[in-house]
Amino acid sequence: MATEETLVLVKPDGVARGLTGAILARIESKGYSLVDLKLVEPDRDLLEQHYAEHAGKPFYEPLLDFMMSGPSVAIRLAGNRVIEGFRSLAGTTDPTTAAPGTIRGDFGRDWGLAVQQNLVHGSDSTESAQRELGIWFA
Ligand code: DAT
Numbered sequence: 001m002a003t004e005e006t007l008v009l010v011k012p013d014g015v016a017r018g019l020t021g022a023i024l025a026r027i028e029s030k031g032y033s034l035v036d037l038k039l040v041e042p043d044r045d046l047l048e049q050h051y052a053e054h055a056g057k058p059f060y061e062p063l064l065d066f067m068m069s070g071p072s073v074a075i076r077l078a079g080n081r082v083i084e085g086f087r088s089l090a091g092t093t094d095p096t097t098a099a100p101g102t103i104r105g106d107f108g109r110d111w112g113l114a115v116q117q118n119l120v121h122g123s124d125s126t127e128s129a130q131r132e133l134g135i136w137f138a
């Protein structure tokens with residue numbers, strides 16, 4: 001069976017709200033494997049690398065501020081088609097309209113601080129996964 005890896009983050013809102021365990025339970029129930037896991041307080045340099053594709057967008061600075069507002073849990077996650085599969089578990093970017101049954105749909109909503117507080121990150125391609133795992137698990 002072909003196995004791939006992805007980077008998952010439980011973002012500062014997920015950690016602060018005590019949802020790390022609930023989110024990990026969904027990941028483990030799906031059958032994916034935790035390869036490595038750590039609590040991280042990323043600095044701006046790390047986040048500039050991670051979110052390079054969004055530099056210059058209107059939400060970029062608020063996004064970096066949010067991601068520096070507290071610790072995140074970084075997870076190296078493995079499984080067959082885990083990149084696509086975790087993004088399916090996470091739901092679409094905007095937590096208000098993310099489908100019920102997904103992490104963002106069940107636990108997230110728009111708190112008046114735009115869609116950035118959407119609980120989790122998951123790499124969106126094999127290239128992104130390799131790049132992002134290198135940043136967070138250097
Ligand atoms: P995703 O996290 O679903 O891959 P993305 O890569 O397009 O979404 O954006 C990265 C993060 O930036 C996203 O999780 C939340 C924030 N973001 C995206 N679009 C936004 C917008 N229009 N307004 C505010 N924040 C946004």
Ligand code: MG
Binds near residue numbers: 124
């Ligand atoms: Mg993305």
